[in-house]
């Protein structure tokens with residue numbers, strides 16, 4: 478059974494976690510990276526499968542925009558240092574056209590998620606706090622601060638916090654920061670706090686001391702308390718977590734315990750999903766490892782982005798490094814394989830199911846011809862070639878409108894791949910002058926080229942006829958096909974390998990070829 482179907486089966490069989498409400502979240506303190514797509518995509522799958530089974534289900538995605546800025550993307554390090562410690566929503570946007578700092582990154586990620594078919598209602602933490610929706614859970618948390626500390630200690634083995642610790646931070650009335658305030662007294666109406674110069678390393682408090690109501694958006698719960706508080710406020714019954722948070726004794730465990738013990742709210746269905754790795758390393762925006770989510774959606778079509786996340790079991794790490802590798806053509810090949818499986822076996826096959834759930838607009842229920850991505854990329858490097866005609870020849874008939882649309886899309890992404898990501902090895906260009914590598918040609922190879930030169934003076938309406946000849950001549954000369962084609966590649970590309978030799982020859986102008994043959998044979 479496909480892994481997401483299995484999770485849904487477990488949810489339904491538990492007979493708990495109703496009404497079904499799937500939720501996930503993101504802190505918009507910078508551009509989302511590729512790996513950040515995994516969470517919302519997994520949750521989107523659960524939502525869609527529950528819906529498919531006729532269940533009533535809701536799906537929300539929370540942006541934690543009340544959190545303080547505690548680190549900056551490198552391009553903002555210079556100008557935005559002065560905003561460290563402020564709530565994300567209270568800082569100006571890095572670029573005009575956005576309401577604030579959080580909004581800038583929120584809009585970016587929203588656009589990406591929508592483009593890959595994630596159907597979710599977006600929520601803002603800041604708004605829910607300011608609408609007073611958190612007032613009740615704030616009161617519960619402040620009243621039970623001791624108990625919360627005990628749970629922290631019991632679950633994570635952490636040290637007991639300072640006497641009078643309260644799980645809340647308020648926005649300083651004097652300087653506007655939230656990351657620097659220490660709340661130390663709660664009288665049932667108001668909290669007393671100090672904006673500490675040295676509470677955190679990344680921001681400096683102003684020293685102000687005050688008394689303020691923690692309600693209506695003036696205060697925010699500490700993150701491990703804030704998480705289960707969201708579950709209760711929203712009504713969440715299903716929420717997974719990335720491996721980072723889900724380690725034993727980590728924030729997910731603590732949140733689950735607080736959910737039940739402090740907020741008296743049933744624990745959501747839990748599951749932990751693995752990392753997204755690039756070159757074996759965990760993605761990290763701050764260390765500059767990996768690509769932004771928006772880069773991924775610009776180098777792959779939306780279905781392929783979904784596919785990348787749908788195909789891998791949530792318990793396994795996704796390893797994807799598109800830079801200088803064949804990861805992208807390989808991904809397209811796998812996609813095509815799953816498509817065929819779907820057309821032949823239907824959704825009962827796991828691979829077929831992956832294809833089905835990767836679709837965004839319409840599902841192609843009947844088999845269609847898919848032009849292989851790496852061939853598209855190969856043909857693109859042969860200027861004289863008619864790509865559509867090549868694939869029609871391969872298919873044996875004209876491409877349908879749908880197939881042509883897919884071909885156009887693949888051409889677009891293959892161009893991007895060739896320009897930015899393809900390994901040097903895959904790139905070839907017909908050299909305008911005789912490449913110096915042609916000196917490596919053996920006498921036998923030169924003899925071979927001399928005979929090919931004669932052949933190329935004729936017209937070859939059928940590729941196959943010429944191809945047969947290329948093999949036949951090699952055989953007569955006692956030259957292996959590999960050595961024979963290498964001669965053609967050295968002559969035209971200056972490399973020992975290349976695309977299909979016959980197609981390469983036929984894509985060249987006759988005059989150009991004849992000149993090249995003369996040069997090498999003189």
Ligand SMILES: [Zn+2]
Nearest residue numbers: 649652672683
């Ligand atoms: Zn202050």
